[in-house]
Amino acid sequence: MRMRIRPILLVWAIGVIGGMALQGRSAAQDENPNRPPSRAGLPPGQVDVHSWGNPHQIRVRHVSLRLRVDFESRTISGTATLDLDRSPECPPEADLWLDTRGLAIRSVVAPRPGGEPVSLPFRLEVPQVPEEERLLFPSGARSDGSPIHGTPLVIESIGQAEGRVAIAFETSPDASALQWLTPAQTAGGRSPFLFSQSQAIHARSWIPLQDSPGVRVTYDAIVEVAGPGVAGLKAVMSADGNFGTSRADGRRAPEPEPGRFSFSMERPIPPYLIALAVGDLEFRPLGDRAGVYAEPALIEAAAFEFADTPAMIATTEERFGPYRWGRYDLLVLPPSFPFGGMENPMLTFATPTILAGDRSLVSLVAHELAHSWSGNLVTNATWDDFWLNEGFTSYLERRIIEDVFGADRAEMEQVLALDGLRDELSELDERDQVLHIDLWGRDPDENVTSVPYDKGALFLRELERAFGRDRFDDFLRGYFDRFAFQSITTGQFERHLVDHLFEAEPEAARRIDLRSWLDAPGLPPIDEPTSGRLAAVDRQAKAWLAGDLEARELDTKDWSTQEWLHFLGAMPADLPASRVGELDRALMLTQRGNAEIACAWLELTIRAGYGEADARLDRFLTTIGRRKFLMPLYKAMVDAGQLDRARTIYAMARPKYHPIAVESLDLLLGDPGDR
Numbered sequence: 001m002r003m004r005i006r007p008i009l010l011v012w013a014i015g016v017i018g019g020m021a022l023q024g025r026s027a028a029q030d031e032n033p034n035r036p037p038s039r040a041g042l043p044p045g046q047v048d049v050h051s052w053g054n055p056h057q058i059r060v061r062h063v064s065l066r067l068r069v070d071f072e073s074r075t076i077s078g079t080a081t082l083d084l085d086r087s088p089e090c091p092p093e094a095d096l097w098l099d100t101r102g103l104a105i106r107s108v109v110a111p112r113p114g115g116e117p118v119s120l121p122f123r124l125e126v127p128q129v130p131e132e133e134r135l136l137f138p139s140g141a142r143s144d145g146s147p148i149h150g151t152p153l154v155i156e157s158i159g160q161a162e163g164r165v166a167i168a169f170e171t172s173p174d175a176s177a178l179q180w181l182t183p184a185q186t187a188g189g190r191s192p193f194l195f196s197q198s199q200a201i202h203a204r205s206w207i208p209l210q211d212s213p214g215v216r217v218t219y220d221a222i223v224e225v226a227g228p229g230v231a232g233l234k235a236v237m238s239a240d241g242n243f244g245t246s247r248a249d250g251r252r253a254p255e256p257e258p259g260r261f262s263f264s265m266e267r268p269i270p271p272y273l274i275a276l277a278v279g280d281l282e283f284r285p286l287g288d289r290a291g292v293y294a295e296p297a298l299i300e301a302a303a304f305e306f307a308d309t310p311a312m313i314a315t316t317e318e319r320f321g322p323y324r325w326g327r328y329d330l331l332v333l334p335p336s337f338p339f340g341g342m343e344n345p346m347l348t349f350a351t352p353t354i355l356a357g358d359r360s361l362v363s364l365v366a367h368e369l370a371h372s373w374s375g376n377l378v379t380n381a382t383w384d385d386f387w388l389n390e391g392f393t394s395y396l397e398r399r400i401i402e403d404v405f406g407a408d409r410a411e412m413e414q415v416l417a418l419d420g421l422r423d424e425l426s427e428l429d430e431r432d433q434v435l436h437i438d439l440w441g442r443d444p445d446e447n448v449t450s451v452p453y454d455k456g457a458l459f460l461r462e463l464e465r466a467f468g469r470d471r472f473d474d475f476l477r478g479y480f481d482r483f484a485f486q487s488i489t490t491g492q493f494e495r496h497l498v499d500h501l502f503e504a505e506p507e508a509a510r511r512i513d514l515r516s517w518l519d520a521p522g523l524p525p526i527d528e529p530t531s532g533r534l535a536a537v538d539r540q541a542k543a544w545l546a547g548d549l550e551a552r553e554l555d556t557k558d559w560s561t562q563e564w565l566h567f568l569g570a571m572p573a574d575l576p577a578s579r580v581g582e583l584d585r586a587l588m589l590t591q592r593g594n595a596e597i598a599c600a601w602l603e604l605t606i607r608a609g610y611g612e613a614d615a616r617l618d619r620f621l622t623t624i625g626r627r628k629f630l631m632p633l634y635k636a637m638v639d640a641g642q643l644d645r646a647r648t649i650y651a652m653a654r655p656k657y658h659p660i661a662v663e664s665l666d667l668l669l670g671d672p673g674d675r
């Protein structure tokens with residue numbers, strides 16, 4: 001384990017030593033130079049306990065990137081030139097505080113138009129926070145002992161910089177946002193692949209900036225791709241300029257020079273939405289303003305699966321206001337992507353596990369598209385407000401599904417989500433069941449549970465029921481207009497809700513207990529969702545469990561993925577292996593390719609000790625890196641007393657998993673290096 005972090009420590013050491021001489025000088029002027037600027041008295045949205053940044057004094061406004069992507073050393077090097085806004089209250093001697101993790105900082109200069117750039121002193125070390133402000137600052141360590149929030153880069157004498165500073169840096173090969181894939185880990189098998197995943201606080205591992213969702217930036221980038229075997233690879237970003245598309249103003253993106261690509265994002269976004277991927281990519285349009293990127297081996301399947309995307313955009317605009325980002329494209333990533341999708345603006349990153357061949361899993365596209373309103377347009381100001389991103393988006397997702405695929409399908413997804421939420425609530429700590437969560441001292445990636453998503457969506461569904469759909473849709477449109485391109489807190493949302501909905505209709509407002517929805521664990525009383533189609537599945541499941549029906553008599557011919565999932569979810573945890581075998585022989589479940597069904601089925605086989613599916617389980621866990629599937633399967637193995645087997649498979653698969661999935665699995669199974 002320690003082996004794995006040594007390169008990072010080395011890089012830290014370089015930074016600290018590099019800054020040391022300079023630090024001595026300022027130490028003479030200040031008895032505690034390593035104390036961050038006070039946060040006492042700042043309003044809640046200005047205090048992000050997951051960032052070292054000091055945007056209340058000096059705020060990063062624009063990031064200009066010149067990057068060289070090197071597949072051989074697995075590093076990105078280059079410069080980030082930051083445009084800065086200084087607050088009127090900022091003291092003249094203030095330093096600029098940025099976030100980094102594992103970055104080597106080569107130099108910091110203040111560019112001078114028409115003159116020589118001036119070097120600025122900097123230091124790179126975790127500061128001493130005064131005890132009385134401890135709860136206002138980052139704190140805590142990861143499972144490998146490194147600080148959760150990385151190391152601040154403090155740039156001194158920033159007053160000389162005239163609003164712009166250029167930082168030359170290089171990433172570590174272990175950068176937590178970057179996954180470097182060998183050709184064997186891609187669908188095509190011929191070329192390497194790189195992708196970034198910056199949410200929640202990983203942008204700082206590849207770009208030095210104020211890595212807080214409350215600090216919105218515009219950006220531009222020039223990306224060069226280097227290393228053996230990279231000829232023909234293409235870079236894409238969450239921005240204008242991706243190949244095959246037109247820019248927002250209608251101009252065609254220029255043909256990229258070989259190995260050199262340029263991008264610009266002119267709308268202010270939170271740093272966690274800066275995204276880059278490089279690989280052997282093709283593009284297929286899905287309409288005038290939508291399209292899909294994928295490896296050649298997957299492009300046809302992807303274009304088929306996502307054909308409904310233009311209809312989804314149209315229906316979301318009709319209900320919730322204009323799509324404000326120009327184009328909407330999707331990028332299908334290799335299987336090691338740890339999430340289902342990531343809503344990088346203009347370019348959703350998606351797992352290939354939703355390519356089911358029957359468009360049954362495209363609610364993920366509805367979800368990522370909905371983020372173009374909730375999350376990307378109106379953003380959580382801190383990670384404690386994460387439910388504002390995910391609860392709104394999960395609610396919008398179901399509304400889009402209802403419009404495009406019908407009420408039946410939306411109801412099924414709602415019921416399944418509630419089942420999942422209730423299961424998870426029964427296992428979560430009380431503090432993790434709260435929508436407006438307190439994540440001080442913790443990694444915000446730990447809050448990726450059903451609570452911000454499905455409890456959040458249920459809250460909005462209850463509001464819709466209390467105030468009526470038309471009224472609530474008006475409210476949502478107004479909310480997106482009012483806070484467009486801003487980052488807001490739960491408190492700001494609450495004030496807007498009270499001012500624009502509760503005060504106008506006090507009668508309906510009495511039906512909603514805001515405090516228990518926002519601040520309490522558990523689930524307040526709800527209007528229980530139902531689905532006729534899932535009720536029919538329940539009847540069949542009961543009949544089979546009672547022995548009134550043979551497995552081959554189950555009428556599964558027209559079942560959707562949702563019905564299969566519900567059927568498997570209705571099986572008791574202690575179903576014996578012999579009965580699991582009956583299902584398998586009649587319904588060929590071990591053979592199924594649909595990743596959602598496969599995951600639910602394999603979990604059942606593990607709990608039952610049904611060994612016939614073991615080979616399929618091995619294959620699944622070693623070829624798919626989506627954390628949503630990995631966690632329940634490994635956990636089922638641990639619960640079933642198969643810890644050794646789980647560790648054996650994990651040791652094999654771990655090098656292929658994304659660092660975010662690895663972090664979660666190390667916690668569950670123990671880091672192999674420590675044993």
Ligand SMILES: [Zn+2]
Pocket residue numbers: 367371389390393
């Ligand atoms: Zn989401």
